[in-house]
Amino acid sequence: DGGITQSPKYLFRKEGQNVTLSCEQNLNHDAMYWYRQDPGQGLRLIYYSQIVNDFQKGDIAEGYSVSREKKESFPLTVTSAQKNPTAFYLCASLPTAGVGETQYFGPGTRLLVL
Amino acid sequence: DAKTTQPPSMDCAEGRAANLPCNHSTISGNEYVYWYRQIHSQGPQYIIHGLKNNETNEMASLIITEDRKSSTLILPHATLRDTAVYYCNRAGGTSYGKLTFGQGTILTVHP
Numbered sequence: 001d002g003g004i005t006q007s008p009k010y011l012f013r014k015e016g017q018n019v020t021l022s023c024e025q026n027l028n029h030d031a032m033y034w035y036r037q038d039p040g041q042g043l044r045l046i047y048y049s050q051i052v053n054d055f056q057k058g059d060i061a062e063g064y065s066v067s068r069e070k071k072e073s074f075p076l077t078v079t080s081a082q083k084n085p086t087a088f089y090l091c092a093s094l095p096t097a098g099v100g101e102t103q104y105f106g107p108g109t110r111l112l113v114l
Numbered sequence: 115d116a117k118t119t120q121p122p123s124m125d126c127a128e129g130r131a132a133n134l135p136c137n138h139s140t141i142s143g144n145e146y147v148y149w150y151r152q153i154h155s156q157g158p159q160y161i162i163h164g165l166k167n168n169e170t171n172e173m174a175s176l177i178i179t180e181d182r183k184s185s186t187l188i189l190p191h192a193t194l195r196d197t198a199v200y201y202c203n204r205a206g207g208t209s210y211g212k213l214t215f216g217q218g219t220i221l222t223v224h225p
Binding site for chain 1: 148150155156157158159160163199201213214215216217218
């Protein structure tokens with residue numbers, strides 16, 4: 001079964017703690033994305049990567065970091081610098097950086113601050 | 115600078131057609147129009163996309179105006195399970211890497 005997996009489904013963070021959200025895809029897609037969604041709001045782009053070992057900031061990158069060491073993996077770290085991390089986090093991938101392709105989304109991780 | 119503009123909410127009666135508009139007046143010639151929907155607490159689901167011709171698939175139809183400045187997603191026979199947030203997106207050419215979403219339209223289908 002091809003697709004995108006995100007883990008865990010729910011994640012709890014203590015104040016001042018870094019946490020890492022996992023995103024894995026077995027679709028052989030080149031590009032991967034992280035979005036944040038707050039209650040009743042749309043999706044906001046955090047980071048994206050179009051190729052291994054390269055990534056770019058989205059619209060709300062402050063307080064987050066990513067890595068892209070493997071094509072199939074794009075983990076997101078929520079650092080202690082992110083003061084309001086409680087949100088729903090979605091990972092997505094795209095076959096190639098070309099026109100006419102569609103994004104595929106994972107099931108999401110809900111992050112809660114204790 | 116919003117890339118797409120959608121009404122915040124719409125209602126539709128079950129069994130009737132739902133017509134969801136999207137304005138993308140600054141769209142460039144090589145950008146596609148994409149539609150996704152998101153049911154509560156799930157990842158967005160792809161519906162349909164198009165460049166300039168009207169498109170139809172098993173889920174919906176997409177009507178793009180001749181000047182490509184706006185489009186309409188049509189769900190021909192809406193069901194209660196079509197209640198969701200619908201996002202209109204545009205991507206292609208140099209903007210393809212950074213895919214962003216607007217606020218979307220909350221469609222409520224009622225009996």
